[in-house]
Amino acid sequence: xxxxxxxxxxxxxxxxxxxxxxxxxxxxxxxxxxxxxxxxxxxxxxxxxxxxxxxxxxxxxxxxxxxxxxxxxxxxxxxxxxxxxxxxxxxxxxxxxxxxxxxxxxxxxxxxxxxxxxxxxxxxxxxxxxxxxxxxxxxxxxxxxxxxxxxxxxxxxxxxxxxxxxxxxxxxxxxxxxxxxxxxxxxxxxxxxxxxxxxxxxxxxxxxxxxxxxxxxxxxxxxxxxxxxxxxxxxxxxxxxxxxxxxxxxxxxxxxxxxxxxxxxxxxxxxxxx
Amino acid sequence: xxxxxxxxxxxxxxxxxxxxxxxxxxxxxxxxxxxxxxxxxxxxxxxxxxxxxxxxxxxxxxxxxxxxxxxxxxxxxxxxxxxxxxxxxxxxxxxxxxxxxxxxxxxxxxxxxxxxxxxxxxxxxxxxxxxxxxxxxxxxxxxxxxxxxxxxxxxxxxxxxxxxxxxxxxxxxxxxxxxxxxxxxxxxxxxxxxxxxxxxxxxxxxxxxxxxxxxxxxxxxxxxxxxxxxxxxxxxxxxxxxxxxxxxxxxxxxxxxxxxxxxxxxxxxxxxxx
Numbered sequence: 001x002x003x004x005x006x007x008x009x010x011x012x013x014x015x016x017x018x019x020x021x022x023x024x025x026x027x028x029x030x031x032x033x034x035x036x037x038x039x040x041x042x043x044x045x046x047x048x049x050x051x052x053x054x055x056x057x058x059x060x061x062x063x064x065x066x067x068x069x070x071x072x073x074x075x076x077x078x079x080x081x082x083x084x085x086x087x088x089x090x091x092x093x094x095x096x097x098x099x100x101x102x103x104x105x106x107x108x109x110x111x112x113x114x115x116x117x118x119x120x121x122x123x124x125x126x127x128x129x130x131x132x133x134x135x136x137x138x139x140x141x142x143x144x145x146x147x148x149x150x151x152x153x154x155x156x157x158x159x160x161x162x163x164x165x166x167x168x169x170x171x172x173x174x175x176x177x178x179x180x181x182x183x184x185x186x187x188x189x190x191x192x193x194x195x196x197x198x199x200x201x202x203x204x205x206x207x208x209x210x211x212x213x214x215x216x217x218x219x220x221x222x223x224x225x226x227x228x229x230x231x232x233x234x235x236x237x238x239x240x241x242x243x244x245x246x247x248x249x250x251x252x253x254x255x256x257x258x259x260x261x262x263x264x265x266x267x268x269x270x271x272x273x274x
Numbered sequence: 275x276x277x278x279x280x281x282x283x284x285x286x287x288x289x290x291x292x293x294x295x296x297x298x299x300x301x302x303x304x305x306x307x308x309x310x311x312x313x314x315x316x317x318x319x320x321x322x323x324x325x326x327x328x329x330x331x332x333x334x335x336x337x338x339x340x341x342x343x344x345x346x347x348x349x350x351x352x353x354x355x356x357x358x359x360x361x362x363x364x365x366x367x368x369x370x371x372x373x374x375x376x377x378x379x380x381x382x383x384x385x386x387x388x389x390x391x392x393x394x395x396x397x398x399x400x401x402x403x404x405x406x407x408x409x410x411x412x413x414x415x416x417x418x419x420x421x422x423x424x425x426x427x428x429x430x431x432x433x434x435x436x437x438x439x440x441x442x443x444x445x446x447x448x449x450x451x452x453x454x455x456x457x458x459x460x461x462x463x464x465x466x467x468x469x470x471x472x473x474x475x476x477x478x479x480x481x482x483x484x485x486x487x488x489x490x491x492x493x494x495x496x497x498x499x500x501x502x503x504x505x506x507x508x509x510x511x512x513x514x515x516x517x518x519x520x521x522x523x524x525x526x527x528x529x530x531x532x533x534x535x536x537x538x539x540x541x542x543x544x545x546x547x548x
Contacts, residue, residue: 025373063370063377067386071342093370095400096337097427098493099299099516103337112341126369128402128422130429148402153371155404158451162444165437170444177432219372242373 002185003122003144004210007087008235011056016267017231017274019089019212020051020259021241022060022077028246030255040065041073043255045080047245050260052084054267057121059212059239061091062107075113082118089212089237090120093148095133105136108143122146124190124212127174128159131181138181145187147178149202152192152215171198175205188212191230193221193238199229210235216266217243227273238270276459277396277418278484281361282509285330290541291505291548293363293486294325294533295515296334296351302520304529314339315347317529319354321519324534326358328541331395333486333513335365336381349387356392363486363511364394367422369407379410382417396420398464398486401448402433405455412455419461421452423476426466426489445472449479462486465504467495467512473503484509490540491517501547512544 011017024040036042048058058081065074081088094104106112110119122144125134137145150160150171160171178187191202193215199222202211211230215221217240230236240262247262248255285291298314310316322332332355339348355362368378380386384393396418399408411419424434424445434445452461465476467489473496476485485504489495491514504510514536521536522529 023374023377025377061370061374061377063368063374066345066378066381068342068345071340071345093368093400093403094337096335096367097425097429100297100335100337103297103299103335104340107340126367126400126402128400128433129367129425129427130432130434132427132429133425134429151371151403151407153403153406155371155406155408158404159402159444159448160404162447163439165439165441167439170433170436173436174433 002142003087004185004235006121007057007144010087011234014054014056015271016054016056017227017236017238017270018054018263018267019057019059019237019239020047020055020244020263021091021239022047022058022245023064023241024245025064028249030248032255038069038073038076040070041076044073044077046256047259048081048084050256051244051263052086054260054263055086057087057089057237059089059091071113078113078120079118087121089122089124089144089146091124093124093126095126095129097129097133101133102136108137108140124148127177131177134181138184138186141184141186143186146190146212147174147181147187149174149178149189150191150195150198152194152219152221156192156195172201172205175202178209179206182209190214193223193226194219196222196225199225203229208232212237212239214239216240223269224273227270231274240266276416277361278459278509280395281331281418284361285508288328288330289545290328290330291501291510291512291544292328292537292541293331293333293511293513294321294329294518294537295365295513296321296332296519297338297515298519299338302523304522306529312343312347312350314344315350318347318351320530321533322355322358324530325518325537326360328534328537329360331361331363331511333363333365345387352387352394353392361395363396363398363418363420365398367398367400369400369403371403371407375407376410379414382411382414398422401451405451408455412458412460415458415460417460420464420486421448421455421461423448423452423463424465424469424472426468426493426495430466430469446475446479449476452483453480456483464488467497467500468493470496470499473499477503482506486511486513488513490514497543498547501544505548514540
């Protein structure tokens with residue numbers, strides 16, 4: 001089965017398009033896990049336990065794991081989510097050329113993490129270097145590849161919104177390219193929820209590609225637009241990271257229970273628009 | 275001192291603009307280092323020893339170190355080059371948003387590598403997410419930030435060569451943006467040696483930014499154009515990776531000596547155009 005078929009099944013079974021971003025910023029980890037051998041993993045495990053009933057997928061961002069202990073924590077996290085049958089999207093935003101691109105594709109190989117880990121099921125990639133830089137990912141039939149199209153940050157305008165001589169924007173051309181690159185039905189797009197108009201435009205250009213939509217949580221994006229345009233044929237994801245995993249910072253509730261409650265609220269909020 | 279001042283001094287002292295790419299593909303490591311505790315580090319150490327007299331800088335590509343042992347090998351490599359006073363450019367091609375971008379900036383923090391390592395002196399970044407995604411790197415006065423502009427791969431055309439309504443190409447606009455982002459005299463550009471015409475065009479638009487030019491080795495780019503356009507006010511780098519570090523594969527010479535000889539030949543070849 002392909003990644004998006006697995007994801008579809010998961011979305012149906014939990015009745016949720018919530019993707020929980022596992023970005024365990026060491027400076028924000030609760031006291032309860034700071035003394036653990038691998039604090040990021042101890043944190044993630046408890047977050048996964050409480051948010052799993054509402055999570056269509058988990059999305060660890062590699063930036064939070066780039067050190068020796070971090071790679072182990074990431075491997076344990078991937079394996080644990082896989083053990084629960086929940087898809088994992090590695091938010092890596094990678095791209096490089098030739099033999100280096102092939103090396104980066106090992107991010108989708110369980111051995112990379114130094115534990116007997118299952119591999120991530122999907123990855124995010126950056127389109128600036130073009131198709132051949134992404135080929136080693138695109139060639140994997142059973143994994144998903146989410147191409148950055150229009151990102152949720154202010155600087156997303158700098159390049160992505162430039163107008164081409166054809167009258168299109170750069171991000172529109174990226175959507176077209178992603179449609180071309182989708183020879184194995186394994187390509188999706190990353191489109192920020194803060195870019196409401198762009199969500200609609202990109203959906204028109206890439207009518208069948210599932211979106212991964214970040215930016216509805218701490219970044220304050222538009223949940224209705226995220227669901228309406230991001231989900232196609234029942235497949236698509238709306239991601240929140242800090243607003244779920246650090247929900248306990250402002251309550252007396254244990255951090256994992258607060259995260260579970262935040263994930264449930266987001267699921268319910270998003271389901272109003274499905 | 276800023277990165278480019280340090281780099282200038284190094285270029286003068288070794289009379290070389292050669293950057294040696296440390297991409298220790300595990301499948302190609304020579305027998306002599308395969309049994310070492312950290313084979314990639316054992317390989318790099320010997321490569322550094324023999325190529326240092328001809329190297330203005332070393333450039334490890336992070337793709338070859340993304341696993342627990344890899345981060346240690348990378349840390350040792352950075353520390354060893356630093357101990358010899360040779361600048362290290364981390365080829366990471368990173369970019370991400372907000373708190374994640376700040377986290378990625380820790381790639382320029384020695385602690386990240388799990389050894390008491392010196393930090394890398396510079397990094398490569400991807401411009402697709404715009405300025406704020408690069409801000410944590412751009413804010414570092416004493417480090418260099420090489421922005422991908424026109425890459426050396428075939429797919430570099432897919433986005434980078436698109437024509438804007440202003441008549442410019444996307445890569446030209448990226449060069450303009452990089453000039454704007456250069457508020458601390460710490461920004462350079464990555465321009466592939468396989469893009470000969472683009473090297474000249476980009477030099478016109480960014481007259482004072484040093485280039486890091488890959489693609490003259492295994493990729494067969496134009497060495498004269500790389501030097502003529504890539505070096506400005508005596509600062510710029512021409513990178514070769516596989517053609518130096520794996521030079522021993524086709525000779526009876528020990529791998530490190532073959533690498534040293536290849537680095538020396540490249541230095542001499544490039545110096546004809548300086």
